Amino acid sequence: MQALTITRAETLKPKPEADKLGFGKHFTDHMFLMNYTLGQGWHDPRIVPYGLISLEPCAMVFHYAQEVFEGMKAYRTADGSIQLFRPMDNVRRLNDSCDRLCIPRVPEAETLEYLKELVRLEADWVPNGEGTSLYIRPFIIATDASLGVHSSHTYLFAIILSPVGSYYPEGINPVKIYVEDDDVRAVKGGTGYTKCGGNYAASIRAGERAEEAGYTQVLWLDGVHRKYIEEVGSMNVLFKIDGKIVTPALTGSVLPGITRRSCLDLLRDWGYTVEERLLSAEELFQAAETGKLEEAWGSGTAAVISPIGEMGWGKHHVTINGGKIGDLTHKLYETLTDIQWGREPDPYGWTVKL
Numbered sequence: 001m002q003a004l005t006i007t008r009a010e011t012l013k014p015k016p017e018a019d020k021l022g023f024g025k026h027f028t029d030h031m032f033l034m035n036y037t038l039g040q041g042w043h044d045p046r047i048v049p050y051g052l053i054s055l056e057p058c059a060m061v062f063h064y065a066q067e068v069f070e071g072m073k074a075y076r077t078a079d080g081s082i083q084l085f086r087p088m089d090n091v092r093r094l095n096d097s098c099d100r101l102c103i104p105r106v107p108e109a110e111t112l113e114y115l116k117e118l119v120r121l122e123a124d125w126v127p128n129g130e131g132t133s134l135y136i137r138p139f140i141i142a143t144d145a146s147l148g149v150h151s152s153h154t155y156l157f158a159i160i161l162s163p164v165g166s167y168y169p170e171g172i173n174p175v176k177i178y179v180e181d182d183d184v185r186a187v188k189g190g191t192g193y194t195k196c197g198g199n200y201a202a203s204i205r206a207g208e209r210a211e212e213a214g215y216t217q218v219l220w221l222d223g224v225h226r227k228y229i230e231e232v233g234s235m236n237v238l239f240k241i242d243g244k245i246v247t248p249a250l251t252g253s254v255l256p257g258i259t260r261r262s263c264l265d266l267l268r269d270w271g272y273t274v275e276e277r278l279l280s281a282e283e284l285f286q287a288a289e290t291g292k293l294e295e296a297w298g299s300g301t302a303a304v305i306s307p308i309g310e311m312g313w314g315k316h317h318v319t320i321n322g323g324k325i326g327d328l329t330h331k332l333y334e335t336l337t338d339i340q341w342g343r344e345p346d347p348y349g350w351t352v353k354l
Contacts, residue, residue, distance in 0.1 A: 001110045002045050004117060009049035018129030021165040023302065028122040028134075032114055032159040036104050042157070045114055047121060050160065056145040060152045065198050068097035069139035071301045073164075074119050074354070076128040077342030082119065084136075084352045085340045087112055089258045094138060097194035102151035103140055111138075118159055120354055127163045133340075135164045135302070167234075167302035172333060174309025174325055175216035175298075177232055179281050180206040181314065185230070185253075187223035192230075192253030200234075207233060215312060217298070221281060222253060229279045235298030235306060236260035239284065240328055242292040245274045259299040263332055265348065281313055288318035295326030304340070305333035 009029045016026045027050055034045040061067050072090045074082050091112055095105045115136065119126070126134040138159045142152030166172075183206040186192025186199055206218045217233040229248050231237055236257040238247040245267050250256050267274055287293040288311065296308035307330075309323040320326075325333075338344035339351065 001107075001113065002043065004045045004047065004114055006047045006117075006121065007049065015125065016163065018127045018132055019165070021127065021129075021132060021163050023164045023167050024135065024162050026163055028125045028161040028163070030118065030121055031161070032118045032157075034106075034114070034157040036155040036157070038153040042104070042106060045110075047118055053156070053158070055141075055143060058145050058147055060142040060144045060146060063147060064142070064149060065196070065201075066101055066103065066142035066152055067140060068094060068101050068103060068194060068196050069137060070094045070097075070195055072136045072138075073301060073340070074126050074134040074136060074161075075341045076126045076133075079342070080128075081342070082123060082126050082134075082354045083340075083342060084116070084119070084354070086258050086262070086350045087115065087352055089261075090138075091115075093195070093256065093258070094140075097196060098140065100191055100194045101196055103142070103155060106140070106157060115159055116352075116354055118161065122161055123354075125161060125163050129165070131337075132163065132165050135162045137162065164302075167300075167306075172305070172307065172325065172330075174307040174320075174323055176214065176310040176312070177217045177219045177308055178210040178213060178215040179219045179221065179229075179311070179313035180210070181221070181226065182206070184223035184226075185220045188252040190223075190253065193250070193255060195255065203233060213312070219281075219311065219313075222251075227280045227282065229281060229284060230254050232298045232306075232308075234302060235300035237296070237298050237308075238263060239279070239287075239293060240295040240326065241284075241287045243273075243294075245272050246279055247274070247276055248279055249276045251278075257300055259301055259304060259336070262336060262348075262350065263299050263305075266332060266335060285311070285313055285316050285318060288320060289316075293318070293320055295329050296320050297326075297329040297332070299332075304336055305329060307333075 031050045143154045144152040220230045222228040298306040307325040
């Protein structure tokens with residue numbers, strides 16, 4: 001493991017109040033940086049004061065979007081300690097994204113240690129208010145000063161931290177989602193299974209249209225047939241249909257969510273039949289209209305669990321479980337957050353204490 005250097009900020013920022021955090025609005029005093037140079041590999045790991053990153057205007061990330069990122073959280077437990085939730089899964093998924101974007105893989109064990117050192121240094125930034133946490137955003141960008149279309153020979157790996165509250169203003173209250181018929185987020189063979197900025201840029205227009213129509217998020221269809229459910233904006237999506245759990249299969253255009261995987265582990269342990277398969281919008285809305293769609297929710301690092309109370313698709317509009325959070329959705333939320341915040345034992349070994 002390469003030696004990590006730490007340069008401390010001379011002036012520390014005031015901490016925001018726990019009830020005014022929002023999401024991604026405030027950033028801590030320090031950040032982690034590491035460079036990659038072809039022939040040298042990853043080098044110069046360091047923690048420095050949070051600040052501007054200087055790049056050439058022709059840096060390849062600006063023109064060809066060669067970049068990837070991740071999202072995870074640190075939690076303050078009742079005894080005042082700090083823990084992470086499945087951090088190595090995030091590091092491994094970062095490398096999966098790197099493979100697809102032709103970015104050199106980061107050393108996984110070392111990366112996790114660097115991340116932990118950064119969080120330890122910023123321990124005072126981990127909030128302890130109800131539902132709050134420290135969001136961790138690792139990202140890698142191509143930095144070659146060149147306009148040629150090829151993989152970069154140099155990269156910058158950074159980790160920044162942000163104390164956060166609820167991702168959605170609704171919190172754990174049900175959200176309204178709308179099925180997008182026109183725009184496509186991703187296709188099999190593309191980058192849909194990775195966390196890269198292009199996927200999210202492609203989703204913005206439909207998200208704004210949905211917001212204008214009074215919805216919180218977009219429910220995406222597959223890009224080939226335009227009929228199968230894939231995911232909800234920044235979350236995976238799961239449904240309880242006639243007693244069974246149904247979630248879109250990971251066919252290459254859906255992000256393999258870590259919270260999704262945790263939900264499925266819990267649900268199987270609780271005795272539910274779980275089906276990872278193709279699910280058409282027609283089947284979903286028919287289940288809703290006949291009363292077989294009992295619950296629906298999104299899952300992701302940012303929101304953890306977000307219940308879905310209403311869905312729209314063309315002329316169709318359905319309410320799920322009377323527009324209220326379902327019992328199973330609530331149980332999943334309580335179980336996951338109890339493990340994440342250390343309120344209950346972790347029988348799965350998902351948490352990592354700092």
